[in-house]
Amino acid sequence: MSPGAVGGLFALNLGYAVMGTAFVWAVRGAPCWSDIARLCGLGYLVGVAAFGVVWTELLVLGVPFGGVQVAATLVLGTALGAAAGIWRGTALPRRTSGASSGTTTSLLVTAVGVALVGLLFEAFFRSARLQSVQAFDAWAFWIPKAKAIYFFGGLDEQIFTVSAGPTYPPLLPILDAAAFHAMGSADVVTLHLQFWFLVLGSTAAVAGCLARHVPAWALWPSLLLVLTVPRFGEELMAPQADVLVDLFFVVGVLLLALWLRDGRHWRLCPVTLLLAGAALTKREGLLFAGVALVVAFATAWPERRRAWPPLAAVTALVVVAAVPWRLWYRSHGIGGEAPSDVGGSGSADRAWDALRLSVDVLFDSSLWSVLPFALVLSLAFAFAWGSRRQAVFLGAVAALVLFGGAWVTYSYNDLAVTADEALNPIVRYTGSLALLAAVAMPLLLCPRPKERSS
Amino acid sequence: MIVLWLALVVVAVAVRYPDTFRAANQTARANAALDLLDRKVGGGNSVIPDQEVLFEALGRIPANETFAVVVGEPQEGWTDLTATYAETFLRYFLLPRRIDPKARWILCFACDPSAFPAVRVDWEGENGIAILRRQP
Numbered sequence: 001m002s003p004g005a006v007g008g009l010f011a012l013n014l015g016y017a018v019m020g021t022a023f024v025w026a027v028r029g030a031p032c033w034s035d036i037a038r039l040c041g042l043g044y045l046v047g048v049a050a051f052g053v054v055w056t057e058l059l060v061l062g063v064p065f066g067g068v069q070v071a072a073t074l075v076l077g078t079a080l081g082a083a084a085g086i087w088r089g090t091a092l093p094r095r096t097s098g099a100s101s102g103t104t105t106s107l108l109v110t111a112v113g114v115a116l117v118g119l120l121f122e123a124f125f126r127s128a129r130l131q132s133v134q135a136f137d138a139w140a141f142w143i144p145k146a147k148a149i150y151f152f153g154g155l156d157e158q159i160f161t162v163s164a165g166p167t168y169p170p171l172l173p174i175l176d177a178a179a180f181h182a183m184g185s186a187d188v189v190t191l192h193l194q195f196w197f198l199v200l201g202s203t204a205a206v207a208g209c210l211a212r213h214v215p216a217w218a219l220w221p222s223l224l225l226v227l228t229v230p231r232f233g234e235e236l237m238a239p240q241a242d243v244l245v246d247l248f249f250v251v252g253v254l255l256l257a258l259w260l261r262d263g264r265h266w267r268l269c270p271v272t273l274l275l276a277g278a279a280l281t282k283r284e285g286l287l288f289a290g291v292a293l294v295v296a297f298a299t300a301w302p303e304r305r306r307a308w309p310p311l312a313a314v315t316a317l318v319v320v321a322a323v324p325w326r327l328w329y330r331s332h333g334i335g336g337e338a339p340s341d342v343g344g345s346g347s348a349d350r351a352w353d354a355l356r357l358s359v360d361v362l363f364d365s366s367l368w369s370v371l372p373f374a375l376v377l378s379l380a381f382a383f384a385w386g387s388r389r390q391a392v393f394l395g396a397v398a399a400l401v402l403f404g405g406a407w408v409t410y411s412y413n414d415l416a417v418t419a420d421e422a423l424n425p426i427v428r429y430t431g432s433l434a435l436l437a438a439v440a441m442p443l444l445l446c447p448r449p450k451e452r453s454s
Numbered sequence: 455m456i457v458l459w460l461a462l463v464v465v466a467v468a469v470r471y472p473d474t475f476r477a478a479n480q481t482a483r484a485n486a487a488l489d490l491l492d493r494k495v496g497g498g499n500s501v502i503p504d505q506e507v508l509f510e511a512l513g514r515i516p517a518n519e520t521f522a523v524v525v526g527e528p529q530e531g532w533t534d535l536t537a538t539y540a541e542t543f544l545r546y547f548l549l550p551r552r553i554d555p556k557a558r559w560i561l562c563f564a565c566d567p568s569a570f571p572a573v574r575v576d577w578e579g580e581n582g583i584a585i586l587r588r589q590p
Contacts, residue, residue: 119475120471120474120478123474123475123478123479123482124478126479126482127478127481127482129485130485130486130488131485132488132492132493132494132497133496133497134496136497139496139498139542139547140539140546143546144546144549147549148549151550152550158552158553162545163545164542186549188494188496189493189494221463221467224467224471225463225466225467225470227474228466228470228471228473228474230473233474233477233478234477234481369470370463371466374463374466377458377459377462378459380455381455381456385455441459445456445459
């Protein structure tokens with residue numbers, strides 16, 4: 001709870017941002033410093049994903065985890081990004097931007113949006129700063145696993161096999177353990193600020209990626225609505241993996257949607273890291289990554305000769321990243337993460353009830369306010385007047401994620417068909433759809449694809 | 455349709471924003487009002503009936519040692535979660551101290567000390583909770 005711990009966390013997250021931004025610069029280029037500023041949120045999230053993915057593989061290989069290793073990873077990752085950029089001949093950013101910064105109205109909407117979001121994050125910071133660990137999953141297994149990595153320097157066999165959720169991947173505990181090193185102790189109270197940084201960085205990533213593609217009046221109200229729905233707010237800072245897996249997935253889907261629009265292949269590099277991060281954050285991360293990639297393959301059918309090979313490479317890399325952890329837990333005698341009934345012999349009644357539960361939870365205004373209705377409205381607009389391709393892609397991703405939630409309830413026989421969070425994770429799962437709405441609505445409301453070259 | 459969407463979203467934000475801001479402020483105030491121990495124990499306050507045992511265990515059991523948790527019949531003052539989740543919470547709270555059934559230290563929740571040969575009560579609290587230590 002000391003200022004030193006907060007300062008350590010700030011330095012760690014700055015390290016993620018610098019490393020990830022170097023990577024984004026290397027693969028994309030950034031003609032001016034305003035591009036760097038705009039894309040530093042994406043860089044941050046990419047840095048977090050890269051750090052988590054790399055250390056998951058290293059821990060599986062038995063490499064010890066410590067404060068020196070955390071710092072070395074960030075320095076080495078930044079150097080590698082910079083070296084790759086120089087090797088590819090990427091120009092250094094110029095001081096000024098030649099592009100117009102938009103109309104007065106859009107500047108005004110952006111200024112008001114930034115101010116309101118900033119004010120909200122200031123309030124979230126104060127509420128997270130002294131928050132105690134309350135959530136069951138946090139103290140039952142997420143934080144014990146993080147403490148085990150912090151204290152014992154690796155995937156401690158006792159904690160990782162005895163704790164609840166032994167098949168849950170270790171990316172979040174790795175980030176928590178890095179935060180403990182940055183804070184100088186296993187300070188589970190200040191740890192909540194790590195989640196504040198993650199949500200702040202992801203919000204910056206979404207705003208930065210969309211700023212040049214959608215009008216400000218569509219972007220900022222969408223972001224504000226998602227941040228203020230009853231279910232979110234401070235819940236976004238709970239020290240669990242539910243929000244992080246959603247953030248990786250949602251920003252990955254956003255980049256895939258933009259790639260389908262403009263075909264710029266650099267976008268697939270961060271997509272690979274983000275979807276690999278999702279697959280190593282929670283079990284449903286595999287489902288989310290699969291949904292995003294399958295729908296991208298289908299949507300890219302008309303230009304499959306050009307689009308499918310890089311998508312296949314992304315898919316292969318995500319699978320390669322996801323496998324070692326699965327091998328580790330299987331080699332330690334832990335059962336698979338597949339559900340008890342993959343879908344063959346369950347009753348039709350249970351399938352129907354599970355689907356109805358998913359839809360009921362999604363359209364529960366006490367959880368998500370008007371967000372699902374606004375999403376449906378923007379989908380209808382896109383089908384009628386906007387980019388049908390974006391509507392097909394984003395609508396199919398949303399629908400498959402919704403069906404995925406129903407499938408989870410249906411196929412895990414021990415889950416009750418109820419929205420009670422102690423008995424079924426469907427409410428937390430549906431958070432992915434709510435966050436998806438934040439990136440989908442502005443894209444869907446954009447009348448036609450528009451790329452202002454930077 | 456865009457006007458309808460914008461109206462819906464702007465009205466919802468106008469309603470929700472002050473509530474979200476107020477809720478965050480209330481949480482910040484409530485968190486600041488907690489004492490250090492309550493904040494450190496967090497969710498354990500609904501599992502462990504006597505907070506003192508947690509800090510006694512932290513002080514008495516060296517960080518490189520192990521402990522066992524033995525739970526007997528539920529006692530008055532225990533919560534519904536005590537018998538089921540005491541061990542889970544203690545595993546989290548006392549790390550890097552590991553759990554080992556043969557450990558020198560035993561966190562006893564209404565257990566029968568006579569079941570363990572050569573133990574002495576190191577600390578005893580309320581609700582049948584004690585810290586036992588096996589004699590060498």
